[in-house]
Amino acid sequence: MPQPSPVPSRSVPETPVPEPRHRSVRTPGGRIHLVEQGTGPLVLFLHGFPESWYSWRHQLPAVAAAGYRAVAIDVRGYGRSSAPGAVDAYRMLEHVADNAAVIEALGAGSAVVVGHDWGSPIAANTALLRPELVSAVGLLSVPYAPRGGPRPSEVFSRIGGDEEFYVSYFQEPGRAEAEIEPDVRGWLAGFYAGLSADTMPPAEEPGLFFVPRGARMRDRFPTGALPAWLTEAVLDHYAGEFERTGLTGALNRYRNADRDWADLAPWDGAPVTQPSLFLGGALDASAGWLSAAIEAFPKTLPGLVSCRLLEGCGHWIQQERPAEVNRILLDWLGSPEVGVG
Numbered sequence: 001m002p003q004p005s006p007v008p009s010r011s012v013p014e015t016p017v018p019e020p021r022h023r024s025v026r027t028p029g030g031r032i033h034l035v036e037q038g039t040g041p042l043v044l045f046l047h048g049f050p051e052s053w054y055s056w057r058h059q060l061p062a063v064a065a066a067g068y069r070a071v072a073i074d075v076r077g078y079g080r081s082s083a084p085g086a087v088d089a090y091r092m093l094e095h096v097a098d099n100a101a102v103i104e105a106l107g108a109g110s111a112v113v114v115g116h117d118w119g120s121p122i123a124a125n126t127a128l129l130r131p132e133l134v135s136a137v138g139l140l141s142v143p144y145a146p147r148g149g150p151r152p153s154e155v156f157s158r159i160g161g162d163e164e165f166y167v168s169y170f171q172e173p174g175r176a177e178a179e180i181e182p183d184v185r186g187w188l189a190g191f192y193a194g195l196s197a198d199t200m201p202p203a204e205e206p207g208l209f210f211v212p213r214g215a216r217m218r219d220r221f222p223t224g225a226l227p228a229w230l231t232e233a234v235l236d237h238y239a240g241e242f243e244r245t246g247l248t249g250a251l252n253r254y255r256n257a258d259r260d261w262a263d264l265a266p267w268d269g270a271p272v273t274q275p276s277l278f279l280g281g282a283l284d285a286s287a288g289w290l291s292a293a294i295e296a297f298p299k300t301l302p303g304l305v306s307c308r309l310l311e312g313c314g315h316w317i318q319q320e321r322p323a324e325v326n327r328i329l330l331d332w333l334g335s336p337e338v339g340v341g
Contacts, residue, residue, distance in 0.1 A: 017064045022080075025105035027098045029089060030082025034102065036071040038064025041340040042108040043333065044099065045072040048117020048141070050188060050250050052079045052241055054234075055116065058322035059329065066330050068340070073102060075119065077249020079241050087173065090252035092125050092260040099126045103133050112333065112340055114138035114277075116318060118253055125264070127272050136303075136338045138277040138329065140317050141284060143293035144300055146271065147264040152257040163210040169217060170254040179216045180247050185239035190221025192230050197283045197314035199227045207285050229319045275303045275337040279328060281313030281320070305337045 017037055024031040035053045037060045045056040053072035063070040074081040076098055077090060084090075099122070103111045113134050115123030120142035127134040149155065152167075159165045170176050180187045193199040194208040199222050201207070208220045226235065242250075278297070280290060290309070297304050308328055310321055318325045332338060 017061050020060060024080065025102055027076075027082075027101035027105075029076055029084060029094055029098060032076065032082070032098055032102055033074040033080035034071050035060065035073075036069060036106075037061055038067070038069050040068045042069045042071060042103065042106060042111040043340075044103065044111045044113045045070070046099070046113065046115035046119030046122050047072070047075060047078070048115070048119045049253065050191065050238070050242065050247065051117070052238065054237055054241075055316075055319060059318055059326060062326040063329065063333070066333070068333065069106075069108075071102070071106065073098075075122070075253075077252060078245065083245065083249040087252050087255050088259060090249070091256040091263060092122065093129075093263050095122045095253075096126045096129050099123075100130050100133055109133075110135045112136045112138065112338065114140070114329070115142075116140040117142055117315070120144070124272050127274050128267055128270055131274065134274055135340060136275040136277075136333075137272060138279070138332065140279050140325075141281065141315055142286070143278055143280070143290060143297070144272055144276075145293055145296075146269045146300055147261060147267055148269050152261050156257070160210065163206075163212050166209045166211060166217060167254050167257065169211045170251050173248070173251075173255065176217070176251055177247050179218060184242045184247075185235065187218055187221075188238055188242065189226060189230070189235055190218055190223070192235075192316065193222045193224075193227050194220070195285055195315035196227035196229065197281065197312055197320060199225065200283065200285065200314055209285060227314075227316075227320070229316060234319075271300050271302055273303050275305050275335075275339075276301045277305060277329070277332045278307045279317060279325065280309050281315055281317045282309045282311045283313060284315045284317075286315070303337070305335055306332050 020035045020037045024033045047055045053074050056072040060070045077083045113123040120139040124144040127137040156165045156168045211217050313321050
C-alpha cells in the first residue's frame, strides 16, 4: 500500500508546561468534561472505545510543551461528561455538535482535531460538517471512509457470516452490558490485550471481533499477562471510570450506525479536504481493511500530509508507542500544510 513520505522532523522549542487542568463546559447536550494543558493554537483530542481523555495522557504534555493548547475531552457518555439516556443522543450529529460547542466555549476560532478509534470518525465528521471550525484533522487507527454503500446493519450482518460481527453484537441495549458490567476490570483487560501488539491472539486464530452464536465476546479474549503499556494502575483508572458510569453510553455510539448513515446522506461520498494525518498500527486487528481505505485517500483525504503505519504496533497506538506518536504528531502540526506552529 502507498505510504506518503512523512514530513521532515523539526526541532520544537519546549516551553514550561503547567499541570493539567480539569473542567467542564456547557454544550447543547449537557456538559463535556475536558483536560487541558498549555497555551497556543488549540489541538482537540477525541478518544475511542472503551477509553476516556486519559488515553491521551502521553500526548497532552508533549503537545503543550511544543507551544500548543492541548485539550482532551471525555466524549459524551464517558467519564465526567453528560450521559443522555436516549440511544439516538449518541448519533454522529450530536458528537459533532459537542465538539463545536467545546471549540467555541474555549474561545478558539478553530482547532486541529485529532481522534483515535471512534474518535477518528468523530473528528473526520466534525471537519466535514463544520469545516470553519477545523483547520486540520488527525486520524489514528481508523481511517476516514465517506458515508456510502448499503445500510451498515446489512453490511455487518454479511461480515459476520456464521458468527456475529461485534458491532451487531453490541446493537441490542443491555446485551453487551450484561456481559461486561459484572466484571468491568476483567473485561477491559481482555479487550485491551486482544488488540495490543504484544498480547493479541495469533493471526490464524479467530479474532475477538467475531462472536460465535450463543457465546460471549470475552470468550475469545486472551488470558495471561497484561500488555506492556497497560500497567495495573492504568487498568485501575479505566476500570474505575466504567464501574462508576457503566458502559451504556459508550456502547450507544455503535447503536447509531444506521441512524448516522441516514443523517449523513447529504454528505454521501464527500471528502475531508483539510490538511490531514493518518497513523495506524501495522498489527492492528483492523489492518486487513486498511489497505483499501488508504488506497482511496487521494479522493477521500485530498489534503493528506502524512500517512504512517507503525511496524509491530497494535490498536492502542498512542499508548503503545507514545514517543513515536508524539514525534509524528508534532512534525505534522508544525508542517507548512497545517501551519499552526
